[in-house]
Amino acid sequence: MGASQPPPTATWAMLTPASGQGPPRNLSTLTESWLGKVCECLGLQAEEPHPGERAAFVAYALAFPQAFQGLLDSYSVMRSGLPNFLAVALALAELGYRAVGVRLDSGDLLQQAQEVRSVFRNCASHFQVPWLEAVSIAVSNNIDEEVLTRLAQKGSEVNLIGIGTSVVTCPLQPSLGCVYKLVSVRGQPCRKLTEDSEKQTLPGSKAAYRLYSPEGAPVLDLLQLEEEPPPQTGQELRVWPLDVSGGDCRSLTLTPASLEPLHRLYFHLGQMCEPIPSLAESRALAQKSLSYLSSSHKRLENPEPYQVALSEKLHALLESLAQSSQEGS
DSSP: OOOOOOOTTOGGGEEOOTTSOSOOEEHHHHHHHHHHHHHHHHTOOTTSSOHHHHHHHHHHHHHOTTSOEEETTSSOIIIIIHHHHHHHHHHHHHTTOOOOEEEEOSSOHHHHHHHHHHHHHHHHHHTTOGGGGGOEEEEOSSOOHHHHHHHTSTTOOOOEEOOOHHHHOBTTBOOOOOOOOOOEETTEEOOOOOSSGGGOOOOSOEEEEEEEOTTSOEEEEEEEETTSOOOOTTSOEEEEEBOTTSOBOOOEEEOOSEEEEOOOOOEETTEEOSOOOOHHHHHHHHHHHHHHSOHHHHOSSSOOOOOEEEEHHHHHHHHHHHHHHHHHO
8 A cells, every 4th residue: 555645736745955055846746757767768657667666765755855765665676676766866856955874674685686787887878877877785684694795796786785693693593584564544444465475464453363283182273353343153155265375265264162362452543552572471372372283284304394374354454455456566
């Protein structure tokens, strides 16, 4: 769900030239004028770069005109992030500012850096802005020694490498990577759309339940919208299992012998709702949960993925938003 772009005449978009000489100009308007030229140079349709991403870039550039860096990761690196960055960077250049660089955070970082550098060189020549050819390319995303070796090789076109997790952990003591994603705005469900299916999100505020077989083994975890009534023991359910890549497959029906609510509310509007479990309690819960899993889920080589499924209502919402997105594009 992308933010709509403010009107180009909005006063928030006014930026004074870097020299301090001359009247402020509308950076949003300048960006839109450059977008068509950039897309023509790159062989793209003007509507392909996402307007919400472009609005975010413009807002960032207004706040930090001397230090504008674009994260090309929200929708599509080459068809949205890069042209949006170039449009803003060239608009800034018209006011005497220079963008400092871009950051890549998913996919094949080495290949993407080389492709981005090639575009920078072409645009630098096409628009007669030599400095654009040397704009810094930074990369991040769980970089370890093996990836670092690839990125540091000659001709990689990478200028900066951000290492976070691997600085404080090692493969034998891995960390649990977590990212917050927006799923609802003022009560309206929304989702992240991207070329990387694993990074697409499920819309809406949700509740989660673990469903058990008559033998007491967990069958799957069910995600449903928060406002839906909870599943009932002994009542047949129709659910939509997710596959390991984040897509969905055909529905199935099952009848849980027992179930367990998984979602607990500890903080609400900045206030603690109930005491946070101690480390010992958390460890005991983790060990208990692991003991329920079958050996096929816990084996080191080719473990069987544990199943997660969506309720009918959540699946229908996901399908509806996906269709609306396709129609909008």
